[in-house]
Amino acid sequence: MRELLKAVADGSLSPAEAEAELRGYVTGDAGRFDAARDQRRGIPEAIFAEGKSDAQVAALAETALETTGRALLTRVSESHVEVLETHLADAFPDAAIDRRSTTVRVTAADYEHPSLDATVAIATGGTVDGPVADEAELVCVDAGTTVDRIDDIGVAALDRTLDQAARLREADVVIVAAGREGALPTVVAGLVDTPVIGVPVASGYGHGGDGEAALAGLLQSCTVLSVVNIDAGFVAGAQAVLIARAIDAARD
Template sequence: MKLKVKDILERFAGGEISLEGAVREMNLLSYREVGDMAKLDPCRIDRIGIPEAVLAEGKTPSDLVEIALSFLAASKEVLITRVSPEQLEALREAPLPEGSDLVWEGRARAVVISEDSIKKFSGGKVGVLTAGTADVPVAEEARVTAELMGCDTISEYDVGVAGIHRLFPSLEKMMDRDALVVAAGREGTLPAVVAGLVEAPVVGLPVSTGYGAGGRGEAALLSMLQSCSVMVVVNIDAGFVAGAFAAKIANRAAQWRNIQ
């Protein structure tokens, strides 16, 4: 890695690549090893505008703490998703750097640890809707992710098509949003309805709720993929991906507004 860094710096010094090009190539090389169990990518947000999240599932509490502390040292902020009660207890007992703040987002089952208590806002605006209350945990993961990426978020829950009159007052509050995340289980209709009514890009988020045939989010996913409304669809229960994609759209929109 050191040889590659030297090569990049020599090419920059020789005028072969621009400063921006050198930074881009350096970011591609940067990662942080945690023993033999993880290779963290703290520069991902600088490279592509989306932070790496730590998925807690499958990790022992002690391993998760070690990974979180290493990530925090490299980036000053870490998002940990799908956190179990045992893992949460271990994180709360961990020797965090002085001044660090641990926030438990209960409905999202997510932890955000930050060394900087001052939130940085990008100007991006994201809205989050759910068809039912069973979809809220996954939608909350999307909301937490979008906020971590600097977006202003608003959420409206339980506005599904079984009582579609509930949707319209909620949509009125979303008219200034740059992007919307719409979560739904069962037959997954709501994202297609919303995408047919609003100008903002819609990210369909299928949720693993439902009964019998087509349960576990499969019917919702296929319904969204077959939508005649124009939208993008993420995988089942992929709240982080949905929130990050919507935030990336919103942040680009905010950059464009700042140019005007």
């Protein structure tokens, strides 16, 4: 405690960093940020931007950077990104911003990027599945895994899937995002001997086009796979990271 107080007094530690050390979380006007989640759970807290104001998103991102060296944000809008870039230009002028669709990862200049000896393949059925897959990909990138992205291999032309079977089999974990009837993850799971995580995507026509048909299809899969909620790219990426970390530890 005394060392923390001394560090705050001499300016080598900010009040937010001290609070994170003591409580594990930091409380600000925009809410509480769980700075210790990565150490406790192996997955950092992501800032869910949808429903939050631009100012709240920027404040939470700054807190994340200050206490953990990086911020991971999901479901960001254009206005969120604009305010975030402007805000961080003053607070963290050397921060690097990696944006994939509606997901953003920001890292401070002195952040030490982790590395895992594991590969996660991320496959999509079509272009519409891209933003959900992007969310999963940034979670995997954040953890330091190697990502092999394989896009547009939907089962309407099965040769597109079979052509990529060798790449899918080389991965340690496979995430498959697909909408419509959600057939692609079940097909891929029948081709590989590694864990497959299926992500149903809200795309399609009429009845079931909101992702429910894909979710039902994955839950009833004849092949063995894991299933996350509709459009839950973050959860799929987090599950893949936990598996990848165990694989990395075993290889060590």
